[in-house]
Amino acid sequence: MEREAVAAVVKKHLMEIVPDIKEADLDMARSMKDLGANSLDIVEVVSCAMRELKVKVPRSELSKLTNMDGLVDLLHTSIQNRP
């Protein structure tokens, strides 16, 4: 799966879970918190994205992320390394 497809999954869930966020506002260099998501929203977005992509990422790895690009990279790498 291409990185862009992973990014599309993350964007889709973010906009579904936080309806106030519009596609035009989605700067992947920013954090979800900066865009208006709270901690519960972020957990939901990550969980839904992992589920759709059929990958699991440890909480310890997720807690190091600072922006959405980092999340997309982490998910993309996990897909590449999937057994």
Next chain:
Amino acid sequence: MIGNLEGKTALITGGTMGIGLATAVALSRRGADCAITFKWGTADLDQVRTAFANAGAQQPLIVQADVANNEDLTLLLDQLRERWSQVDILVSNVAVALVIQSLADYSLRSLNKSIEYTAWPLFEYTRRIQQQFGKYPRYVIGMSSPGPDSYSYGYDFVATSKAVLETMCRYMSHHLFDEDVRINIIRSQAVRTQNWRATFKGFEEFAKKFMQEEHFISPEEVANVVVALCSGYLDGMRGQVLTVDRGISQFDNLIGLFSERERLGL
């Protein structure tokens, strides 16, 4: 044996960690055939299986099912229907809620989400089990905390969701008075689960200055109350909220510290 659950079936939501896992192990050790659910990405299934094996308990059916996802519930009940003719015990254990730092964090969307995860499954799972199996579980148990009655840091939406859960228990008990179902809630205080530690970061170390180890309730103590509720000996109890705290909430306050000030060197 009191609490012999041979031949009984039990569904525990969020049964792969903390109180849910301890409950599933306790029921399974007493002979119940257990199914436990977890949300994608939250469980280490090897650890879960090891916990059952170490306790000498029968391995459970482990199903990925988000309690707020109706499609997941349908698939879960389809799986259970292939194995079981009825669900005897339902433990609605999952709680997910936004931790609040200030009023600026309040949002209706997040409050609704907190209730959807923490309170609504008590009703929805009960209703859908009745539809799928033609009868209600004999025992329905929800997991709560002292939040609705006393302050806890960041607990605004957790407490609100638990208050909804407890209220639904009482009203559901009224509506289902003529049915063979006993719905009760267990309130447990200060159980050091992964979620509790994440919510009350730093409190555990802070509390050691004032409280002894006995302040904390173990998941197994809560699980044993579930076993007792399902034993048949407490069938006269319906629509109740049972507190499992060793009586600590009676003196877990400023006057309690005052009375212990010499021992604590305050």
